[in-house]
Amino acid sequence: MAPNGPIRSGIPAPDLGPEGWHKPWSGTNGGSCVEAKRLPDGSVAFRQSTDPDGPALVYSREEMVAFLEGAKAGQADFLIA
Secondary structure (H helix, E strand, C coil), X not given: CCCCCCCCCCCEHHHHCCCCCECCCCCCCCCCCEEEEECCCXXXXXXXXXXXXXXXXXXXXXXXXXXXXHHHXXXXXXXXX
16 A cells, blocks of 8 residues: 555554564563554654554654664663663
8 A cells, every 4th residue: 555645754554554564572561562664765664553543653764774773882771771
């Protein structure tokens, strides 16, 4: 399914189609987690697993690279300290 307009943060997750959503992280929180989907242009969408019809946050490939490299380097540790 292709969206009827530009893909940007806040787009309804169903507009991005039902296939391709993955739970890259899972914990002991009863199944409430984040799902991610790689989009054709290389960007990545995230949605809340308990609200699959809600909005998706969309990040460019460059934003994801910066976040993941920073997280690996410990720059996001303050979020869980």
